[in-house]
Each structure stands twice: as C-alpha cells, then as structure tokens.
Amino acid sequence: MPPALVARHGTCSLLTSDGELLAVPGEEAARMLRDMPPPLVIHAPLTARRLGLPPQPQPTAWLDLLELFLFTMPGRTVPPTARGLALALGLDAARIGKAEADLLPDLTDILLDHIAALRPTPAGEEMAALAVRMDHAGWAWGPSVLATLGAAHPLPAESLQPGDAIRVWRRLPKWEETAPRPAPSSLPVSVADARRRLAEMLGTQAESRAGQADFAGAASAAFAPRLTRGDPHMVLAEAGTGTGKTLGYVAPASLWAERNGGSVWISTYTRHLQRQIEGELARLHPDPAIRRQHVVLRKGRENYLCLLNMEEAVNVAGNRGGPSGGIVALSLLARWAGVTADGDLMGGDLPGWFGDLFGRGTLAGVADRRGECIHGACPHYQRCFVEHSIRRARQADLVIANHALVMTQAAWHAMGDDTASDEDNIPTRYVFDEGHHVMDAADSAFSVELSGLEAAELRRWLLGAEGARSRARGLKRRLDDLVVGDARLESPLDAVLQAAHALPAPGWSGRLANMLRASMPSPPGEAAPTAEAPPTPRDTLPNPCEQFLHLLACQVLARSRAGDPAQPHTMPGAIECDLHPLAENVSPAANTLARALDRLSVALRTLIDRLLERLDDESGDLDPATRERIEAAVRTMRRRALSRVDGWSAMLRAIGEVRDGTSLGAPQYVDFIRMDRREGQRPGEQDVGLHRHWLDPTIPFATVLAAPAHGVLITSATLRDENAKGDPEEAERAWEAAEARTGASHLPSPALRAALASPFDxxxxxxxxxxxxxxxxxxxxxxxxxxxxxxxxxxxxxxxxxxxxxxxxxxxxxxxxxxxxxxxxxxxxxxxxxxxxxxxxxxxxxxxxxxxxxxxxxxxxxxxxxxxxxxxxxxxxxxxxxxxxxxxxxxxxxxxxxxxxxxxxxxxxxxxxxxxxxxxxxxxxxxxxxxxxxxxxxxxxxxxxxxxxxxxxxxxxxxxxxxxxxxxxxxxxxxx
The missing domain is CATH 3.40.50.300 (P-loop containing nucleotide triphosphate hydrolases)
Structure with missing residues (x-):
C-alpha cells in the first residue's frame, strides 16, 4: 500500500506504508517523503506548495486522486479536498471524520471499483485504450488502472486503439443546419400569467417566498408589446436577497418565449451565476433532454474546447515520445470531451482545478484564445462545440449569456455588420441579472486600449509566428485557399501583411525596457545607465508603434511618483497620468502611427470588400461551406482587426485636440496613459498604453442595446443606494441614481420601478x-x-x-x-x-x-x-x-x-x-x-x-x- 498524505498549513496527516497514521510538521513530512514510495495525495501542486517543495513535474510520480477521479468520472466537478472527494463518492460523515490521510486508500478503492464495473462497457474499452497511452507517457495511475481493467499492451486488434481513443473529435456528434427561426410575435404576458407560471414551476411543496410572485408580476412589464421604435419597456427591479428573483423573471420570460416563438437572453456578470441559473431551470424543464432543447448557455469562443487546437496539441505531444504530462492531460481532456454537455472549459463541467494540475497553458492551448478559428475550413467544423451552441441558441427559448458577450454582439449589430445575425441571433428581450454591474460591463465593452500587448497580439494574429516555435496561424494561412490564384484578393492580403509590420515586433517589451533604462537620467556622480543588451538589427528599425509607446512610457514616468524602471522592485503595480498636456514629440509620433494604421485599415477594408464581392459574383457557384467560410472570415476580420485599428486611429487623431480646461460641459471620453506589468511579462518589463473610456458608458449601452430592444429587465439585490430610509426625496434620488447607472435615464420613457424587500429577519x-x-x-x-x-x-x-x-x-x-x-x-x-x-x-x-x-x-x-x-x-x-x-x-x-x-x-x-x-x-x-x-x-x-x-x-x-x-x-x- 502506498503512503497517503493530506498537507495543511504547517502540519500534515501522513499514513505510512505500514498503516500508521501520523500528524507531523510539514518540513518533517517533506523529509520523510524522500525515503517513501510516491504517496497518494489530493491536488499534487497544492500539496507540494504546502510542503515547501518545488512544483512537481508532469506527469507527477505522486498518485493524485483528482486525476483518477477525472479519468473515472469525467464531466463531474468536485471540491479538490479529501472531504469534498469523499462526499462526492458517497461516504457518510462518520467515515469521513476529520478527513485524515487514512481516508485516501478508501477513496482509491471506490474509484478503482467504479472502473472495474465499467470494464465490459464501451466506456471501459475507451478507458483501457487511453490508459495504455497514459501509462506509456508515465501516468502514475497507469499500472493500477490497467490491472483493474485487465488490459495490457498491445491491445487486441479488434479493440479501440490508444491513438484512436485520444482522437475524441472523430466520435463526437455532428450538428445539422435548421431553417431560420421566424421573427417573434408580440403577444403580452400579463401579471396573472406570470404568477401562474411561477406557481407551476414551484409546485405545491415549494417554500413560499414573500415577494417572489410580486416580482414575477413586475417583471412581466418588460414583455409587453413595444409601442414606439427606440423606446423599449425598461423595468428596474430591486429584489432583496432571498426573494427568489431568478425564477421570478424566468416565469414571464419563458412564457413570452413559448407564446411568441422568440428567445429571451438572460445576462449575468459572473460565470458562477450563469451556471446557477441553468441549474434552477430544472424547475421549468425537469427532463435534462428537454431542458437542453429549450435552454442554452452561451459564452465567448475563448471559453470552449477547440477541436483543431486539441488535434494539433495531440500530434505535437505524441511526437515527443517517452514520459509526457501533455499526453496525460490531453487524454483526460479526451475523456471529458466525450461526455461534456457543451465543451465549456471555464466554469462548465470540466473541474476548475484541471488547470491547477496541468497548467493554465494547457487549457489556453486547446481553446481559441488566439482568435484563429478557420470556421468552415476546419475538418472538425460540424462537431465544433461553439458552432453547436450557436445553432442551439438560434432555436432556444432562453439563452443564458454574460454581459460582455451580450453588449458586444449588440454593438456589432448596431454597426451594421451584415454577417452578425448569422452567428449572434439578436434578441428583442433581455434580462440583466447582477444589474448593478451593467455600468462596469459597459465600461469594459465600449472602451478602447492601444497598448503594447494589444498591438503585438494583433500583429501576431495577422502575421502568425515570426520565427518562434509556435502553432500561431497567421491571416495568410487561414485564408490561403480562399485567395490563392486570385490577384484581386492576393494583392490586398499582401498589403495587410506588409502594413502589419508597423505594429510591435516580437521582443518589443524587452526593447522598451532597455530604451527606458537608457533614457533615465543618472543621479549626480553616477555613470549613465546602459542597455542590458546591444540593440539587434530589429531594434534599430523605425517601428512607429514602438516609438509611440516609448514616448507614452516616458510621459507617464515623468508625471508619476513611480520608482526606477531599472529597479523593478521599486515600481508600483500600475501607474497612470493624464494624456494632456502632451509631452514633447507625442503628437507627431501619434500622427505617424495613425498614418501607418490607416494603411492597414485601407488594406483590410479592400480585402473584406473583395471577399464580399466574391460572394455576390459567384453566388450560384459557391458551395455552402465556402460561402460560410467567407462570411466567417469577413466577420472575424472586422471584429478582430478592423474595428480595433479604426478605434486606435480615431483615438490617435484626437490627440492633437488639446483640452485647456475652459470648455463648457463634460467631455465625452476620458483619455489617459497607463503603465503596468501584465501576466507573462518578465521582471523589469511593463506594458504601456493609451486608454479611452466613455465618461458615461451607459450612453453606448442605452444606444446600441437597450433602445433597439423591445423590453429590458435589469435586476439586482443592490440597484439602489437609499441613504436616509423613509425620506421620500432621498428615495427618489436613489432611484434616479440607479437609472443613471443602468442607462435607463438615456431612454425616451421612464423606467418602471419595483422594489421587493428581502424576506429575511x-x-x-x-x-x-x-x-x-x-x-x-x-x-x-x-x-x-x-x-x-x-x-x-x-x-x-x-x-x-x-x-x-x-x-x-x-x-x-x-x-x-x-x-x-x-x-x-x-x-x-x-x-x-x-x-x-x-x-x-x-x-x-x-x-x-x-x-x-x-x-x-x-x-x-x-x-x-x-x-x-x-x-x-x-x-x-x-x-x-x-x-x-x-x-x-x-x-x-x-x-x-x-x-x-x-x-x-x-x-x-x-x-x-x-x-x-x-x-x-x-x-x-x-x-x-x-x-x-x-x-x-x-x-x-x-x-x-x-x-x-x-x-x-x-x-x-x-x-x-x-x-x-x-x-x-x-x-x-x-x-x-
């Protein structure tokens, strides 16, 4: 029997191989482990940190029960503790006790028994094939799992083979296109209807909540027929904690969707609440299969497993041979991908601790975080989790999304993106839960940031990897088969790639740090600082974006109380300064960069226009897959590149408009420079950028999302700040402030107000x-x-x-x-x-x-x-x-x-x-x-x-x- 260890802060519970249960200090436990076989643990990286040990390499020699749980029961989440795992596996409280190390062997037996029970099933065949591959890669659990399954290498020829088992994308179901959904009708939902639907969902045995039925009745006003274009029914409903507001608004929303054949989008600020709402909808549709037809959870593409990225990761990891933590992680992802409800890597049915065990880079590598989706050209397009969710959302009654996605898609629709409706399915009715965050979400959605990291990321998206070992796909690689041989398309594509060299080149952050060190004045009596490394040929090339960033950094350092950039420990986390008055040479550098970005913008527009012309010219000849690829490419270039470049250009052109402080009225935007260190940057390197925010971000929210809608419900437990309770004038001021923070004050008609008190004593x-x-x-x-x-x-x-x-x-x-x-x-x-x-x-x-x-x-x-x-x-x-x-x-x-x-x-x-x-x-x-x-x-x-x-x-x-x-x-x- 291997030893078992539960590490805590300072002390550990240790079960020796002889069965002796000890309580020992962490330092002593770390020493004892050197002379013991690899132990049973739960969450190996956290265990190592608490023992003061360096991170365990992957695959770890320790027997981490979380890995075995994920292999055995994919698609289930569990708290990564001994108690959490024991509760999930059905142990009673008496056996769990204080969750000491002697619990871990029992948990191991339960999991292995579960594997043994699956041995004669197709799931057991898949597990055996994956276990062979994982054992070869050095997985610590490999021998135990193979013995439990009675499997050995090589597997029988008629069995599923390891190479096929990990290629889960071959076994996933395909989606099929359906006819577009007609526009919804406008039948109302009365207060009585909403209350009746709520009662049906709750049933006769449910706890009665004071105010919940009243909340449902007030929420129904957001689903009345719109009377005037641009004037939606806006309802602000504050519901105290415990009111039961989720089912309160689901009642009229679901009834409206059923009656009118439309979708209601329910938006939250946090991923946690998205999943919580999805769970509560079991009251509406107890059958999971029926619920899946009527309810869809939507997030941005970067949250989902990308099957093409996973295939590339599997191929790369498989070519290395020998022990490979990559193969172990990817095999566990394959187990999960075969059972997941929607492929959501972040906050879905993949346990949140997966990234802790195998590194956040593992998840980033198999998601579309680089924005390089090739849509219809992808061999896995019809099995894609994102495309599944998009098509399900087109037919769903309720779509549970987040504020960022909802606002972004509304903005694209308002800008006249004629490809937006294909993917986004713009609704006419919205519910914003966590409504106190509407202003924060709008601030983020409608702001502009021209920083080194943002600009360098766009360059990488356009040009791909530039000499480095990377799987980054540039625009040419993604579009090559669409444009090759067509001079009208090849020419603007080449112009895009050439213009992209104005953006920061690889290594820009280190060059900026060197330039800042060299430009810092020396204290009296000391020699001038020198750069850490001599400039490379690339350093000497005139890059307009890097030159502009350097001037911004000099201005923010000159006007802040920051420390010395040559001594990173003296620098605060982030420093800011106003853009105006401008430092010397900032305005000319901004003009130079704006002209360079204009060249990129013109090339992108030309490429987009000619792709759209091809759609028209060859409308009778293009197959559906090619047509959809072109539309997707146009949509992605507009959103990923063109909009960003145009926003940067507008901000740069406005730099010369010096604010002298004497103008009347409030400004529309707030422009400032910010410098900070971002994730992934080395010590001494910092990002710097020019930021533009709306002074009042609820203006674009009201303009592009609320005004075009027919009805909007914004709800939270904390919409109002009523300071002097009982004072009518203060109550009115509190409502007016809530309307200002939610954008309701920018709409033609006043919002309907409702406030339901918490039922708690x-x-x-x-x-x-x-x-x-x-x-x-x-x-x-x-x-x-x-x-x-x-x-x-x-x-x-x-x-x-x-x-x-x-x-x-x-x-x-x-x-x-x-x-x-x-x-x-x-x-x-x-x-x-x-x-x-x-x-x-x-x-x-x-x-x-x-x-x-x-x-x-x-x-x-x-x-x-x-x-x-x-x-x-x-x-x-x-x-x-x-x-x-x-x-x-x-x-x-x-x-x-x-x-x-x-x-x-x-x-x-x-x-x-x-x-x-x-x-x-x-x-x-x-x-x-x-x-x-x-x-x-x-x-x-x-x-x-x-x-x-x-x-x-x-x-x-x-x-x-x-x-x-x-x-x-x-x-x-x-x-x-």
Whole structure:
C-alpha cells in the first residue's frame, strides 16, 4: 500500500506504508517523503506548495486522486479536498471524520471499483485504450488502472486503439443546419400569467417566498408589446436577497418565449451565476433532454474546447515520445470531451482545478484564445462545440449569456455588420441579472486600449509566428485557399501583411525596457545607465508603434511618483497620468502611427470588400461551406482587426485636440496613459498604453442595446443606494441614481420601478460590528484581528480585502495558527485555484475560512453554516484613479463626496449580502476600519444595528451570538 498524505498549513496527516497514521510538521513530512514510495495525495501542486517543495513535474510520480477521479468520472466537478472527494463518492460523515490521510486508500478503492464495473462497457474499452497511452507517457495511475481493467499492451486488434481513443473529435456528434427561426410575435404576458407560471414551476411543496410572485408580476412589464421604435419597456427591479428573483423573471420570460416563438437572453456578470441559473431551470424543464432543447448557455469562443487546437496539441505531444504530462492531460481532456454537455472549459463541467494540475497553458492551448478559428475550413467544423451552441441558441427559448458577450454582439449589430445575425441571433428581450454591474460591463465593452500587448497580439494574429516555435496561424494561412490564384484578393492580403509590420515586433517589451533604462537620467556622480543588451538589427528599425509607446512610457514616468524602471522592485503595480498636456514629440509620433494604421485599415477594408464581392459574383457557384467560410472570415476580420485599428486611429487623431480646461460641459471620453506589468511579462518589463473610456458608458449601452430592444429587465439585490430610509426625496434620488447607472435615464420613457424587500429577519439572523481599535496601517494588527474573529467563529469565515498585497500579507500570518486550531484556510491569489473551485471547497468544508477580493465580495453563494462570518478589512472606497476622478467630477451632480459614498455603500451591501442566504442562516458582519463614517452604515438592511466596539468586545458578542444561534435561540440586539 502506498503512503497517503493530506498537507495543511504547517502540519500534515501522513499514513505510512505500514498503516500508521501520523500528524507531523510539514518540513518533517517533506523529509520523510524522500525515503517513501510516491504517496497518494489530493491536488499534487497544492500539496507540494504546502510542503515547501518545488512544483512537481508532469506527469507527477505522486498518485493524485483528482486525476483518477477525472479519468473515472469525467464531466463531474468536485471540491479538490479529501472531504469534498469523499462526499462526492458517497461516504457518510462518520467515515469521513476529520478527513485524515487514512481516508485516501478508501477513496482509491471506490474509484478503482467504479472502473472495474465499467470494464465490459464501451466506456471501459475507451478507458483501457487511453490508459495504455497514459501509462506509456508515465501516468502514475497507469499500472493500477490497467490491472483493474485487465488490459495490457498491445491491445487486441479488434479493440479501440490508444491513438484512436485520444482522437475524441472523430466520435463526437455532428450538428445539422435548421431553417431560420421566424421573427417573434408580440403577444403580452400579463401579471396573472406570470404568477401562474411561477406557481407551476414551484409546485405545491415549494417554500413560499414573500415577494417572489410580486416580482414575477413586475417583471412581466418588460414583455409587453413595444409601442414606439427606440423606446423599449425598461423595468428596474430591486429584489432583496432571498426573494427568489431568478425564477421570478424566468416565469414571464419563458412564457413570452413559448407564446411568441422568440428567445429571451438572460445576462449575468459572473460565470458562477450563469451556471446557477441553468441549474434552477430544472424547475421549468425537469427532463435534462428537454431542458437542453429549450435552454442554452452561451459564452465567448475563448471559453470552449477547440477541436483543431486539441488535434494539433495531440500530434505535437505524441511526437515527443517517452514520459509526457501533455499526453496525460490531453487524454483526460479526451475523456471529458466525450461526455461534456457543451465543451465549456471555464466554469462548465470540466473541474476548475484541471488547470491547477496541468497548467493554465494547457487549457489556453486547446481553446481559441488566439482568435484563429478557420470556421468552415476546419475538418472538425460540424462537431465544433461553439458552432453547436450557436445553432442551439438560434432555436432556444432562453439563452443564458454574460454581459460582455451580450453588449458586444449588440454593438456589432448596431454597426451594421451584415454577417452578425448569422452567428449572434439578436434578441428583442433581455434580462440583466447582477444589474448593478451593467455600468462596469459597459465600461469594459465600449472602451478602447492601444497598448503594447494589444498591438503585438494583433500583429501576431495577422502575421502568425515570426520565427518562434509556435502553432500561431497567421491571416495568410487561414485564408490561403480562399485567395490563392486570385490577384484581386492576393494583392490586398499582401498589403495587410506588409502594413502589419508597423505594429510591435516580437521582443518589443524587452526593447522598451532597455530604451527606458537608457533614457533615465543618472543621479549626480553616477555613470549613465546602459542597455542590458546591444540593440539587434530589429531594434534599430523605425517601428512607429514602438516609438509611440516609448514616448507614452516616458510621459507617464515623468508625471508619476513611480520608482526606477531599472529597479523593478521599486515600481508600483500600475501607474497612470493624464494624456494632456502632451509631452514633447507625442503628437507627431501619434500622427505617424495613425498614418501607418490607416494603411492597414485601407488594406483590410479592400480585402473584406473583395471577399464580399466574391460572394455576390459567384453566388450560384459557391458551395455552402465556402460561402460560410467567407462570411466567417469577413466577420472575424472586422471584429478582430478592423474595428480595433479604426478605434486606435480615431483615438490617435484626437490627440492633437488639446483640452485647456475652459470648455463648457463634460467631455465625452476620458483619455489617459497607463503603465503596468501584465501576466507573462518578465521582471523589469511593463506594458504601456493609451486608454479611452466613455465618461458615461451607459450612453453606448442605452444606444446600441437597450433602445433597439423591445423590453429590458435589469435586476439586482443592490440597484439602489437609499441613504436616509423613509425620506421620500432621498428615495427618489436613489432611484434616479440607479437609472443613471443602468442607462435607463438615456431612454425616451421612464423606467418602471419595483422594489421587493428581502424576506429575511435580519434583526435576529445577523449582527454587524465596526472594530474601533485595529490600526488600518498595521498588517500585524490586521492579521491578529482576523485570527481572533475566525477562531471565535470556529471557521466559516469569509475575509474580504480591497488589495491583493494586504490579503497575501495577512494570509502569511494567519494560515498556520488557523490550521493548528483545525480550521483550513484558503485564499484567492495565493492557492493557485480558480474562484469557483475555492468557493466549492469553502462550501464543502464547513469550518474552513476563505480570503478574497472583489470577485468574492459579490460572487459567492454559500447558504448554511459554512458561511457564518464576513470580515471586511476596510471600507471599499472606489479606486482613486483618473477614470474615477473624471466621473466623480462630471457625473456626481455637484456632490463628489456623495458619489464616493454611494459606491462604498453599494459595495458594503454586496458584501453583507453574502452572509444570509436562507431563512435558517445566522451570521455576523465585521468591518475592521475604525475610520468608517456613520453615514455609510445605512448600507446594511433594516433592523441591523451596527455596534462599534473594540476587538475583544466584538469577539465576545460574536461568540455569544453564534453560540445562541447554534442552540436555536435568538439573542435580541441591544438598543442602538
């Protein structure tokens, strides 16, 4: 029997090969492992990190049960912990106990028994073939799995062979085209109809939720027939936590779709809520097959498995021979691809920890993250997961998408992209859940960024790999068979490729760093700095984009308080400065670059126009596949290249329009320079770019999406910031602010407003504290406060931070003392796991604690005792950057301070909303910021009295409240 190990912070549970269960320090466990056979573990990379060991090479010699689980039960997700795996495999709580290392052999036996049961099935044949390939590649589980399946190499000739098993794309079903769906009719959904549909979905045994039927009735107004073009029915509906708003809006949406033969698009800000809504639709369609016909989840192409990229990855990995972590990972992906519902790599039925085990680059390599899809020319086109989802969405009643995709496709349709409707199926009815993020999503969707990384990525997309070892396909490779031999097409394609050389060439980031070091003045008495390496011939070529980026970097460094770029440790994470007034030579360099981009734009337009002409000229001769390829190529060039180049050119031409500060009214855009280090860049290298944001991004949202629609419902638990509750004037101001943040104020008719209170008894279910004796600038004191509170609660704590650096500093001081008390600690930005996986762990480990930043503040749904304490490190004021400064000045309606307060209160409301998710929940909210002003305390629900006290007193009251809650009692809060 191999040893087994469960690593924690500081201590480990170790089961020796002799069956002795030990609790040993991490350092000792690491030493003992050197003299032991490879152990059973769960999540090998995390285990190695906790033992202070270097990353395990792939394939790892350790027997990682997550790999065996994924091989055995593909298409299922599980928290990557001993307890999470045990619960998923059906072990009872008594056997799980404290989830020590002696549990791992039992989990191994269960999984191997499951494999043995599949031996006589087609799935068993596939597993045997893959296991042979994986064993040859060095998979640690190979011998055990092969023995369990009774398989040996070579397999019988009549059996599925390893090379065929991993080529899963040959076995996937094909989609078939269907007739276009007619335009929907306009039959209304009455309030009574919506309430009736809701009752049908809930059934007679469902828990009655106050306000849910009222919410469904209010939501039905968004599905009334439109009376005037450009004037949709806009409904703003705030529904307190626990109202049941998802089924509340699904009721009228599904009924409208059925009656009118159209699609309703439900949009969320987070991937987690997309999947949550999909799960709740089992109430509407209990049969999974029927639900699949009527409900589709859509994301951007980069989220899905690309079968062509996977084929290329398999071929490359297979040519290497010998042990190969690539083959192991790709074989497990093949197992998953054969059973997945939709091929979604990010947040779907592929466990989020897959990338942790095999590297995020593995997933990036098999997704279409480079935007190089060749559509109809792909041999796997009719099996493509993306194309499947697009065609299913055309016929679906409900499409669950995300804000970014919805806004982008609406923008393309508004710009007159005549190929947009083929892929995007523009709806007339929208539901925006997480509506408080509409402005954020619009800000991202409608902004423009001319940075080194963005421009270099476009060059790579156009030219492909330039001498480096890469599978990058350039435009010529993707279009070659469409244009070869046709001079009218070859000429503009060559012009595109030539013009693309104006964009940053490979190695631009290092050259920029060298140029900045060389241009920095030396302190008195010191020699001038020199570049780290002599310039190469490429360095000396005049590249207009690189020259412009260098000037931007010089301006931002000159006007910021940044450190020395020659000493990366002195540089902050990101620095910004206003574009105006311009530094010397920026305007001429911008003009030069604009002319170069114009040449690229003209060439792209000519190529696109001539491809469209070919569609017309050869309409009777082109086969459907070629026609669709041309349309897809045109659509992709417009979206991936032309729109970007045109946006950059417009921004560059506007640079000369100097803002002198005397013009009346607010500007339309905010232009600024930003410099920061991006993922994948080396120490000392930074990206720099010119950014343009709409001052009010809800203007393009209202113009391109809301106005053309017939009905829009925007809902959230935190649409409004009502400061002085009970004051009619304040209530009106709160609604007006909500309309401004959602774009409703830019539409002709006023929005219908609805507000449904939460059904929870916050007075008895929750407590709120502001700790008054923790210094905000003392990390040690902050960590001690978290430790005290988490220990007092016995775990079940969510710690929220406004800065990643502070989170990491607290985690270093907090992990070991909590582990010693039996409280596992997990952290975003530390544990190397995606957010969904961390939340799954937190939900399954009832006494664990989790640290996180923004994404955890309003993206966590953990009902029950697993979340009983939320601790916020400080008031979540908005980041004081240039963009916020301008919006604060021009959108605050004369009260900049109130603008800041409103943002902070809404964030506090979102954070508090993580705490109580069901009528049985009890929990406390603690703010560790003694400077928190009283005017922000209205962020908390009615009935929640906020107590200001020292840490010791807060801990005592917290303990008494949680103990009484555990005993089933209610403690009355003292009078405020």
């Amino acid at each position: 916050y007075r008895h279910q929750s407590r709120a504290f502001v700790v008054t004796d923790v210094a905000h600038d003392d990390i040690g004191a902050l960590a001690a406060a978290y430790r005290t509170l988490f220990l007092t609660a016995g775990g079940g704590g969510l710690g929220l931070f406004t800065a990643i650096s502070r989170l990491r500093a607290v985690h270093r001081r907090l992990s070991q003392p909590l582990e010693e008390a039996g409280i596992p600690l997990y952290a975003q930005h530390v544990d190397g796991m995606d957010n969904a996986t961390l939340v799954d762990i937190f939900r399954s480990e009832e006494n664990s604690c989790l640290l996180g930043t923004d994404a955890m503040r309003d993206g966590v749904d953990v009902p029950g005792n697993a979340l009983r304490l939320v601790v916020f490190e400080r008031v979540p004021w908005p980041r004081p950057d240039i963009l916020h400064r301008e919006r604060r000045t021009h959108l605050s309606h004369g009260a900049p301070g109130e603008y800041d307060d409103r943002i902070a209160r809404l964030r506090l409301r979102q954070a508090f909303g993580r705490l109580i998710r069901s009528t049985g929940d009890r929990g406390a909210f603690v703010l560790l910021d003694r400077r928190a002003p009283s005017r922000l305390m209205s962020a908390f629900p009615d009935g929640v009295a906020v107590h200001r006290a020292g840490l010791a007193e807060t801990a005592r009251e917290l303990q008494a409240f949680l103990r009484a809650s555990a005993d089933g009692e209610h403690t009355m809060p003292p009078a405020p």
